[in-house]
Amino acid sequence: MFVVLFLYVSNVFSFAHGIAYDSFNGTPISKDEVAQHIRDNNTFWCMIDIAPCDPNEWRRLDGSCNNLRNPIRGATHTPTSRILPPSYDENYEPRKSKTGKLPLVRKLRTSLLSEGQAPDQLFSVLASYYLIFIATDISNLHDTVNYIMWKPHCCSPKGKDDPKCAPLEVPHDDPVHRYSGIRCLNLTKPLTFQDFGCRQENTPPERIQTATPLFDMSTVYGNSLDKALEGRKFEGGLLKYEVEEGRVWPPRDPDELICTMNRKPKESRCHKTPSDEVNTLITINMMSVWFWRLHNHIANRLAKLNPCWDDDQLFYTARDINIAIEMHIFLYELLPLMAGYENLIRDGLIVYNGFRDIYNEAIIPQMAMEFPLALRWAHTMQEGTLKMYNPHGDYVKKVPLVELTIRTGYLGVDNNVDYLTQGAFRQPSAKVGDNLVDPDMADRVLGYIQPSQDVFSNDLAKNRLMFMQPYIKYLEHFYGKKITSFKDLAEFFEPEVLEKLSDIYDSVEDIDLLAAMWVEKPIPGGHVPRIFYSILAEQLLRTMKSDRHWYERPNRPHAFTFAQLQEIRKMTVARFMCDVGDTVTEIQPRAFQRIGPGNELVSCGLIPDMDISAWKDNSCRKSRDFHQPSY
Ligand SMILES: *[C@@H]1O[C@H](CO)[C@@H](O)[C@H](O)[C@H]1NC(C)=O
Numbered sequence: 169m170f171v172v173l174f175l176y177v178s179n180v181f182s183f184a185h186g187i188a189y190d191s192f193n194g195t196p197i198s199k200d201e202v203a204q205h206i207r208d209n210n211t212f213w214c215m216i217d218i219a220p221c222d223p224n225e226w227r228r229l230d231g232s233c234n235n236l237r238n239p240i241r242g243a244t245h246t247p248t249s250r251i252l253p254p255s256y257d258e259n260y261e262p263r264k265s266k267t268g269k270l271p272l273v274r275k276l277r278t279s280l281l282s283e284g285q286a287p288d289q290l291f292s293v294l295a296s297y298y299l300i301f302i303a304t305d306i307s308n309l310h311d312t313v314n315y316i317m318w319k320p321h322c323c324s325p326k327g328k329d330d331p332k333c334a335p336l337e338v339p340h341d342d343p344v345h346r347y348s349g350i351r352c353l354n355l356t357k358p359l360t361f362q363d364f365g366c367r368q369e370n371t372p373p374e375r376i377q378t379a380t381p382l383f384d385m386s387t388v389y390g391n392s393l394d395k396a397l398e399g400r401k402f403e404g405g406l407l408k409y410e411v412e413e414g415r416v417w418p419p420r421d422p423d424e425l426i427c428t429m430n431r432k433p434k435e436s437r438c439h440k441t442p443s444d445e446v447n448t449l450i451t452i453n454m455m456s457v458w459f460w461r462l463h464n465h466i467a468n469r470l471a472k473l474n475p476c477w478d479d480d481q482l483f484y485t486a487r488d489i490n491i492a493i494e495m496h497i498f499l500y501e502l503l504p505l506m507a508g509y510e511n512l513i514r515d516g517l518i519v520y521n522g523f524r525d526i527y528n529e530a531i532i533p534q535m536a537m538e539f540p541l542a543l544r545w546a547h548t549m550q551e552g553t554l555k556m557y558n559p560h561g562d563y564v565k566k567v568p569l570v571e572l573t574i575r576t577g578y579l580g581v582d583n584n585v586d587y588l589t590q591g592a593f594r595q596p597s598a599k600v601g602d603n604l605v606d607p608d609m610a611d612r613v614l615g616y617i618q619p620s621q622d623v624f625s626n627d628l629a630k631n632r633l634m635f636m637q638p639y640i641k642y643l644e645h646f647y648g649k650k651i652t653s654f655k656d657l658a659e660f661f662e663p664e665v666l667e668k669l670s671d672i673y674d675s676v677e678d679i680d681l682l683a684a685m686w687v688e689k690p691i692p693g694g695h696v697p698r699i700f701y702s703i704l705a706e707q708l709l710r711t712m713k714s715d716r717h718w719y720e721r722p723n724r725p726h727a728f729t730f731a732q733l734q735e736i737r738k739m740t741v742a743r744f745m746c747d748v749g750d751t752v753t754e755i756q757p758r759a760f761q762r763i764g765p766g767n768e769l770v771s772c773g774l775i776p777d778m779d780i781s782a783w784k785d786n787s788c789r790k791s792r793d794f795h796q797p798s799y
């Protein structure tokens with residue numbers, strides 16, 4: 169994540185690709201405006217330079233040209249959408265309470281969510297790994313970089329004068345910090361187009377995101393063209409890789425730029441990949457390594473099958489399959505488990521089989537601000553202690569998750585990556601919906617990087633700093649319910665929770681969206697809060713409608729054939745782990761669920777696989793005599 173800073177500083181403008189667009193407005197800009205951005209030193213954030221679109225090309229590495237009428241929508245640094253319009257106070261400050269002040273976020277967090285640990289009876293930790301990976305595809309961590317690196321002074325007197333600081337006050341009677349003496353937690357406001365001079369100061373703040381808004385596995389392939397090219401081997405369609413002690417890794421960054429928590433000299437591994445996020449949280453790190461390997465696994469199989477394919481065709485086909493698998497496992501395996509199969513069928517989020525095409529060019533590829541915020545709810549199921557097992561399932565040791573951030577080196581020593589991989593499907597996740605949160609996630613979060621952080625308070629603060637409307641407005645939007653008193657909320661909360669809410673909030677209109685989500689009743693037939701489900705459903709449908717390259721579309725460039733799509737649909741997270749997980753030779757067939765009766769470990773040979781021969785290109789046979797494959 170520190171590379172973001174580095175890029176910003178060393179940004180050298182090159183008008184390399186073709187047409188320059190204003191990243192916020194999405195319109196082409198003149199040479200004069202380009203010159204102004206160069207003078208203002210903000211080309212990296214405020215403009216996007218792309219080659220003209222070709223309607224028949226693959227999904228672009230930088231996400232541009234997805235929507236042919238709005239070519240840069242879908243690329244990095246483009247504006248987000250919203251399910252409901254923002255609600256500001258004066259001067260674009262977060263909204264206030266009807267009666268004065270909203271409760272402190274830390275107070276709300278400690279009142280609504282207690283610290284403790286309980287194992288979930290259904291989910292393995294792999295489920296939370298996967299959710300975080302999905303979230304990282306469409307959002308990013310640069311707000312964390314901001315308060316650690318760019319503005320470390322938010323809790324000091326200097327922070328009082330910095331309009332970008334938004335430190336969290338810790339109340340004197342805080343259950344934890346009444347003993348620690350900590351009265352302030354560092355935090356900054358989300359970065360906006362205004363911060364980089366892309367928009368006038370006195371306009372409504374618009375969040376700027378480095379991630380691309382569509383699911384395109386940015387974490388593996390990057391989200392800019394230049395970076396993406398750095399990841400490619402340009403041979404056999406492969407991503408660059410290296411082998412060390414029999415394990416396949418992304419290439420090594422000799423400077424260990426991001427992995428500053430590596431314990432030297434023992435730990436030295438750090439990945440050099442197109443994405444800055446890979447070396448950050450350990451869960452993102454492992455998932456990214458796995459999908460990195462899966463790309464090469466697919467490319468190798470395709471190369472064997474179709475010896476006449478060149479590097480580009482192998483690369484783009486493997487990437488297309490890889491992204492399809494990412495989405496398929498999320499939509500058809502993880503979501504039904506969390507949100508209920510019947511709900512998803514009813515709302516059209518999943519289809520029985522065959523193609524689906526709901527593309528609508530009028531819908532711009534954008535991510536609603538509410539979506540990554542809702543995914544933050546999943547922090548409540550984050551297990552803070554990772555248990556490590558050997559391939560026989562014997563417990564080996566444990567490690568606090570928060571001590572593995574920006575510390576890729578840990579994976580590379582003592583067989584740790586093997587043990588963590590085994591733990592991913594053997595360890596239960598933290599219990600879902602029990603109003604308990606892991607103490608490390610509640611008071612540490614960044615390990616040794618910061619004395620104390622509370623991820624839940626940060627999430628709730630961001631809810632406010634992103635100007636979300638009150639929870640009850642979302643109830644009105646999704647269910648047509650007009651709420652005027654706490655009593656009206658009886659169907660959404662257990663009585664004791666509702667009592668707590670009415671205790672701590674002065675008015676029912678004050679209830680924050682995320683705070684409600686933490687303690688809401690689950691959706692009938694599922695395990696996630698109702699409002700979480702509704703936000704996910706609305707955005708995912710928007711994504712499917714706005715993504716011209718959506719993998720289930722028959723009418724897209726290089727679309728899957730029906731037979732190929734059926735092979736994608738055979739993929740499971742268990743197969744994925746068998747293909748790319750270190751030392752995985754047996755696994756439970758439904759690996760987002762714990763091992764148990766009906767879901768016993770079986771040999772990987774018994775886990776169904778996709779049949780790559782669906783991608784057989786018969787034209788290769790004719791040309792075989794003329795072509796010497798180099799692999
Ligand atoms: C551009 O921005 C960087 C980082 O803020 C700064 O170091 C550099 O001096 C700036 N260059 C110009 C020409 O303003």
Ligand SMILES: *[C@@H]1O[C@H](CO)[C@@H](O)[C@H](O)[C@H]1NC(C)=O
Pocket residue numbers: 316320321322323350352353354618619620621
């Ligand atoms: C806030 O950040 C500063 C600078 O990094 C640090 O000294 C301080 O301890 C941090 N506060 C907490 C509570 O982590």
